[in-house]
Amino acid sequence: MIQLYIPLNFLGVIYREIKQALTDLDKMFTLMERDQEVGDAPDARPLLLKSPPSVRFDHVNFAYEPARPILHDVSFEIPAGQTVAVVGPSGSGKSTLGRLLYRFYDVQEGRILVNGHDVKSLTQDSLRRSIGIVPQDTVLFNDTVAYNIGYGRTGATQAEIEQAARAARIHDFITNTPLGYGTMVGERGLKLSGGEKQRVAIARTLLKDPPILVFDEATSALDSANERAIQAELTAVGQGKTVLVIAHRLSTVVNAHEILVMDAGRIIERGTHVQLLNANGRYAQMWRLQQHEA
Numbered sequence: 001m002i003q004l005y006i007p008l009n010f011l012g013v014i015y016r017e018i019k020q021a022l023t024d025l026d027k028m029f030t031l032m033e034r035d036q037e038v039g040d041a042p043d044a045r046p047l048l049l050k051s052p053p054s055v056r057f058d059h060v061n062f063a064y065e066p067a068r069p070i071l072h073d074v075s076f077e078i079p080a081g082q083t084v085a086v087v088g089p090s091g092s093g094k095s096t097l098g099r100l101l102y103r104f105y106d107v108q109e110g111r112i113l114v115n116g117h118d119v120k121s122l123t124q125d126s127l128r129r130s131i132g133i134v135p136q137d138t139v140l141f142n143d144t145v146a147y148n149i150g151y152g153r154t155g156a157t158q159a160e161i162e163q164a165a166r167a168a169r170i171h172d173f174i175t176n177t178p179l180g181y182g183t184m185v186g187e188r189g190l191k192l193s194g195g196e197k198q199r200v201a202i203a204r205t206l207l208k209d210p211p212i213l214v215f216d217e218a219t220s221a222l223d224s225a226n227e228r229a230i231q232a233e234l235t236a237v238g239q240g241k242t243v244l245v246i247a248h249r250l251s252t253v254v255n256a257h258e259i260l261v262m263d264a265g266r267i268i269e270r271g272t273h274v275q276l277l278n279a280n281g282r283y284a285q286m287w288r289l290q291q292h293e294a
């Protein structure tokens, strides 16, 4: 009997591992479905960074489908270690900028340069290792909280995971759940609120510690105390890094080194918060509207 038990038990372990891997792969393929559209050039080189790099969009034109151009002649630069924020109406192309930098898709015209290297000339693996995305909607795996945070860096220890969770201000929430870091989350586990999921994403990104960050702010309304807290955490995480903030609330962008105002795939205004208020154009109008709503 024991002879039978050991192999069966072993099979059980393998089954669980395969099941987990499949759940994750499933999610990854959904996330990366666009991946098939881009590949490494035969002579692709790794991106080697010793410090946060500059990022430049150079006359970028892009369409998901040929018949429907999305970005028109978009040019801007994020100097090394600085923050550029993008604002504009829904559908104006803001999130597309982040997707192109991560190279989910290739641009049709123009270039995207990281420290002067066209992203098309770099290995995807090295490019993506250098970029951390805090997305609008974080996908959680059907696994423990610890797994979901530790996913940011292979081999992260429990102590490192907890440290990242503390910095993202989610540690206390986790330790108050019945199984703490062992609590299952995701569709089949504990459901987290939008703010809690974003904090898990921030903790993941903290562990990954990439030199380039893309914050795609959640459109779903967080209550204002939560919003301010998350904002403070994102600002702390982004210190000294090269950051692209895709913002839905103008309060987020006030301190950015440059703000780009997009409309229908074009940059229609740019400058600092004060410059844009003085220009009294679209940004100033959006600002007055949001102040009024607040």
Ligand code: ATP
Pocket: 064, 065, 070, 088, 089, 090, 091, 092, 093, 094, 095, 096, 097, 219, 248
């Ligand atoms: P929001 O503020 O609502 O997040 P956004 O400014 O970030 O909007 P994008 O997500 O960049 O806008 O989308 C720009 C346009 O591209 C939209 O019209 C959208 O419908 C379209 N689009 C986005 N993703 C795809 C896709 N995978 N295939 C085809 N069209 C897409």
